[in-house]
Amino acid sequence: MNIAVIGTGYVGLVSGVCFSEIGNQVICVDNNGAKVEMLNEGNVPIYEPGLKELMVSNMQAGRLSFTSNIAEAISQSDIIFIAVGTPSLPSGEANLSYVEQVAIEIGSHIESYKIIVTKSTVPVGTNDRVRELISSISSQPFDVASVPEFLREGSAVKDTLNPDRIVIGTNSDRAIKTLKKLHRPLTENLIITDIRSAEMIKYASNAFLATKISFINEISNICEKVGADVTRVAEGMGYDKRIGASFLKAGIGYGGSCFPKDTQALIQIAGMVDYDFRLLKSVVQVNQDQRFQVIHKLEEALGSLKGKTIAVWGLAFKPDTDDVRDAPAIDIIQHLSDAGAVIKAYDPIATANFRKEVDVASISWEENPLQAAEGADALCVLTEWKEFAHIDLTELAEIMKDPIMIDGRNLYSAEQVQASNLQYYSVGRPGLTKLEGKAAAII
Structure with missing residues (x-):
């Protein structure tokens, strides 16, 4: 398939490289000319094990290229992935200005049927906004879908090529058929749902994992006071299939680009519909204190x-x-x-x-x-x-x-x-x- 990936951060670059690795023709787009030049020279701007080697091999095979020309990438592609950043605003809400700008660019250059897929982590309702923006500019046919990412930094290539599941949220049978075909080489575990549920799955997943981390850190603090060993406690808990062993390693808390941002964003999403997400607020506070x-x-x-x-x-x-x-x-x-x-x-x-x-x-x-x-x-x-x-x-x-x-x-x-x-x-x-x-x- 012919694919454009707009945005070459962690999600966009890893996704584009891995899509080319399974045989697709991929154009990755970034508005940073110096970054595009670096990528075209075979250098990666992030440290991620195995990424550079995979990127270079697919460039040499002619399946992967990089450009700043978004119009050209849109014209040559059947599926367009939006993978730009959604950083936190001071309020904790996700900044959607980059997503909206890409939607406007797509609407300005679309000339035939496309599937527009949001890969960025976005609040519930964002894909409806993407559809509105494109429709306000173009009368060309298109479908919108949400396919959230679940990769982990440090094992992003492995996670992308061997996912636990792929979530596909869309109301279009045509888009479902195409996106199933695209992702089936990665896994048979394809979860088809509506767009808003797909958007929520990403936030709910990250918030739950963050909760596990804060919970085991609270347990570790009690262990220090009562003389128990949190590593043995976590081991005993982890054998319970209802709990699982992952994300039960006590330490000094989570960081990075996902958990802090996504927990704050979900608190804001809840607040916008007049719901006080008290549990998640505590998770964030525990993590900060730890x-x-x-x-x-x-x-x-x-x-x-x-x-x-x-x-x-x-x-x-x-x-x-x-x-x-x-x-x-x-x-x-x-x-x-x-x-x-x-x-x-x-x-x-x-x-x-x-x-x-x-x-x-x-x-x-x-x-x-x-x-x-x-x-x-x-x-x-x-x-x-x-x-x-x-x-x-x-x-x-x-x-x-x-x-x-x-x-x-x-x-x-x-x-x-x-x-x-x-x-x-x-x-x-x-x-x-x-x-x-x-x-x-x-x-």
Whole structure:
């Protein structure tokens, strides 16, 4: 099939590459000329495992191209995916200006029947607005559909090529037939529904996953007070098929481009129909508070943070991505700086993006994790990169001024900690403190 994907962010670029990988002719469109030039040279503007290799191979096969010419892309395509950003407004509502502008462009250039598919995460009713905008400009026939994405940064290519399900929302039998044919090579689990339900499925899914994360973090805080181990609690819960094991890993909360934005947007959607979504408001508040558990543990271990050197491992909101949007590290580092601490930070991939988000003079940007930890009064693990998991904790303790670790991601096992001289704080599970051979104490 001939496909245009408008927008080359995470969703658009990964979707376009993967559609070409299963044999379609794909044109990806972006209004940023420099970005298009970069893509045409075989370079990707984001870090996503496997994406560049897949993109280059499909470009070489002649199935994938990039352009700034939206009129040309629309003319050459039968299906047009809208995959532009929908960032949060100050109110928490989704900013639909990019989606609306694309709809106007489509209406201005459509010359024959097209299927217009919204891939961006949009509030309920947005596809009706897309239809209205196109119809107000053009009398050409077209159908509108909602096919929300469910990819995860860091495993986006895998998720797109091996989806749990594909949700197709439309009231057109013609569009259903075509979209089934397009997506069937990816999965047989195709869910056909009305457009508004499809729009709601995306928000409901992300809000529920965010709720699981905040719930297990609340449980972890109780575990610390009663002496239980949250990892064992989560394991026991996860075997229950009604609950499932995914998203039950305690830590310092979620971040990224989806959960924070989508939970706030759903709260606003509810508010616009006079419904107070109290549960989701609490999920958001718990998540915001959870990242500061790192600070509380630092203060417990060190007292005042003024003048202390704090090493930070991990700046991205999760491993295998360079995305720092709403990463817990932003709030944590800002608080450390405000408290007068000196910060030595390291991340394998995300440092450049993080430096654009945080303007803190008291940070030094280190080239490897041990360099960051050397001479530090304490170390905070904020992203669970595999690189960190293989660090020798005995060597680590020796190079630090004070061997204090706040493991915000429960990255290390009890065996690893016991074999070192670290004073170790984790999230919701007993940690072991060994100081100069003295008896262990539970923290």
